[in-house]
Amino acid sequence: MNMTENPYIREDMEAVAGSEQIDWERLRGRTVAVTGATGLLGRLLVYALLLADERYELGLHIQAFVRSREKAERIFDGIAGQDLEKRLTFVVQDITETPAEDLHADFLIHTAANTVSKLMVEQPVETILTAVCGTRIMLEYAARCRMESVVYLSSMEVYGVTPEDAGEIREKDLGFIDPVQVRSSYSEGKRMCECLCTAYASEYGVPVKMARLAATSGPGIDPADKRVIGQFARSAISGEDIVLHTKGDKANCYLYTADALTGILFLLLNGENGEAYNICNPDTFCSIRQLGEVFASLDKTGQSKLVIDIPEDTKSLGYAPSSVMKLNADKFLALGWKPQTGLKEMAGRILESIRVQL
Numbered sequence: 001m002n003m004t005e006n007p008y009i010r011e012d013m014e015a016v017a018g019s020e021q022i023d024w025e026r027l028r029g030r031t032v033a034v035t036g037a038t039g040l041l042g043r044l045l046v047y048a049l050l051l052a053d054e055r056y057e058l059g060l061h062i063q064a065f066v067r068s069r070e071k072a073e074r075i076f077d078g079i080a081g082q083d084l085e086k087r088l089t090f091v092v093q094d095i096t097e098t099p100a101e102d103l104h105a106d107f108l109i110h111t112a113a114n115t116v117s118k119l120m121v122e123q124p125v126e127t128i129l130t131a132v133c134g135t136r137i138m139l140e141y142a143a144r145c146r147m148e149s150v151v152y153l154s155s156m157e158v159y160g161v162t163p164e165d166a167g168e169i170r171e172k173d174l175g176f177i178d179p180v181q182v183r184s185s186y187s188e189g190k191r192m193c194e195c196l197c198t199a200y201a202s203e204y205g206v207p208v209k210m211a212r213l214a215a216t217s218g219p220g221i222d223p224a225d226k227r228v229i230g231q232f233a234r235s236a237i238s239g240e241d242i243v244l245h246t247k248g249d250k251a252n253c254y255l256y257t258a259d260a261l262t263g264i265l266f267l268l269l270n271g272e273n274g275e276a277y278n279i280c281n282p283d284t285f286c287s288i289r290q291l292g293e294v295f296a297s298l299d300k301t302g303q304s305k306l307v308i309d310i311p312e313d314t315k316s317l318g319y320a321p322s323s324v325m326k327l328n329a330d331k332f333l334a335l336g337w338k339p340q341t342g343l344k345e346m347a348g349r350i351l352e353s354i355r356v357q358l
Contacts, residue, residue, distance in 0.1 A: 001357050002078040003047055008219035008353035012258040013044060017051035021337060022265050024052055029059045030148075033105035035095055035138060036112030037064035038071050041153065041260060044220055045109060046088070048261055050079060053087060063105055065091045065112065095134035099141050107268060108150045110138045114186070117227070124185035131189035132196065139200040139208065150208040151268045152197050154276065156252060157187040158212060161323045168328035171212070171276050175323075194276060201274035209271035211264055214280035214327055218257030218346065219353030228288060232295035233351045237358065239303035242296050245310055248289030251324045253280040256341035256349075266337045277332040281339035284346065285326045294347045 003009045016022075032049060036042040046064050053060040066072040069092045076088070091099065095112040112134055114120060114127045135152065142150045162175035169175075177187050200206040217229045224230070235242045255263075263279040271277060286294075289306065296304040341349075 002075070003043065003220065004078045006219060006353060006356060008349050008356070009044070009047075012219055012349075013048045013051055015340075016048040016258050016261045016265075017055050019262050019265075021262050022052075023269055024056050024058060026269050027052075027058055027060055027107070028056075030106040031061040031063060031104065032107045032109065033063040033065065033091075033141075035065040035108075035110045035134070037066050037090075038068070038075055039111055039115070040220055041216065041257065041264070042111045043075050044257055045111070045261055045264065046076070047079065048265075050084075050087060060087065062088050063091050063103070064088060065093070065095065067092070067094060095130060096137055098137055103141075104145050105141075106145070106148050108138060108142050108147055109153070109264060109268065110135065110150065111153045113153070113189075117183070117186075120186045121182050124182045127185040128189045128192075131186075132192050135193040135196050139196060139204075139206055142206050142208065143200065143204045147207065149268050149271075150206060151264055151271070152193060152208055152210050153264070154194055154210045154212045155187070155190050156212055156214050156278070156280070156325060156327055158190045158194060159325060160187060162325055164324050168326050169278070170328045171278060171331055198274055207273045209267050209273065210276035211267055212276055212278050212327070213260060213263075214253040214255040214278070214284075216255045216257060216260045217350060218260075218341075219349055220257060221350065221354070223354045223357045228291070229295075229347075229350060230354070232292055233347075233354045236295045236299040236304050236351055237355050239299055239301040241305055241307045242292045244288065244292060244306065244308045246288065247308065247310070248292060248306075249287055249324070251285065251287040251290075251326070253282060253325075253327045254284040254286070254291070254343060254346065255280050255339070256346045259339040259341055263332070263337055263339070266335070267332070270335050270337075278327040278329045279332055279337075280327040280329050281341070282327070282329055283339075284343040286343060287324075291343075291347075294344055295351065298348055298351050
């Protein structure tokens with residue numbers, strides 16, 4: 001099933017394309033580059049941009065940076081619209097390779113990164129180098145093209161472990177990251193990339209903004225996704241117990257994919273250069289355990305229940321350190337962006353989206 005055949009993805013992307021929060025006229029006649037375009041947010045961004053181009057006849061062109069043309073063509077097969085080949089170009093290369101000299105873009109959204117926890121443990125070197133080297137290459141590309149705006153997709157993991165009594169976490173409230181823990185390859189890599197962004201903004205005038213996304217999920221995740229939300233949804237669909245391999249006390253805000261996209265696009269057009277912004281829905285703050293209970297409540301058979309089963313060795317599973325982190329989004333909300341989707345609606349749409357794909 002491709003994206004257009006999933007009614008939940010299609011509805012969400014049409015909502016993004018129709019969002020009045022985005023000044024679509026700013027993109028008229030422009031070229032937008034999206035790295036990591038076969039990843040979750042990357043491909044949804046491309047889909048939403050194509051729909052917006054159709055809706056407003058923007059004359060928009062999209063550069064989708066991908067490693068595999070075959071995978072990209074499979075993902076974007078069936079995307080509606082005329083002259084798709086003139087509106088969408090696949091740039092097939094590793095993100096650490098320099099783009100061709102004749103390639104030009106006006107805007108860049110850099111999403112490419114390893115986001116699979118298990119790989120962060122098994123391939124920490126690749127996780128770091130893909131992040132840092134790839135981001136440097138894209139910032140050089142932005143500088144060469146004198147781009148109008150760039151968004152780097154960072155993560156709430158840059159905050160590390162914050163004190164439980166820290167309250168709401170604002171952009172300056174960085175916590176502790178242990179650099180000699182293998183799992184830190186992701187969080188330390190994100191911190192270094194933010195430092196690179198700040199350096200390029202200061203030294204070369206690259207108009208880059210950093211989006212510190214909360215845990216993001218929604219229709220479009222792989223039905224076999226091994227992260228907690230995918231596992232919770234599949235268990236609720238099948239009427240099985242939702243099993244936690246930790247105490248489930250890790251707590252943070254969650255962000256629905258459609259809200260993430262409007263947030264990223266809003267930041268691209270409205271954020272201040274060289275600044276980092278928390279992008280989250282403050283109303284979705286909960287623990288993993290509470291999240292599991294929400295999914296269990298969606299089981300129509302009433303058979304799913306929450307079970308805690310902690311294995312002896314949890315480090316090999318690649319879980320982020322346990323922490324309680326309630327992001328404060330005041331800085332970003334003050335610009336005028338507003339999230340639309342609460343936790344239960346988010347969980348329900350994820351569950352039903354996966355159900356139609358199984």
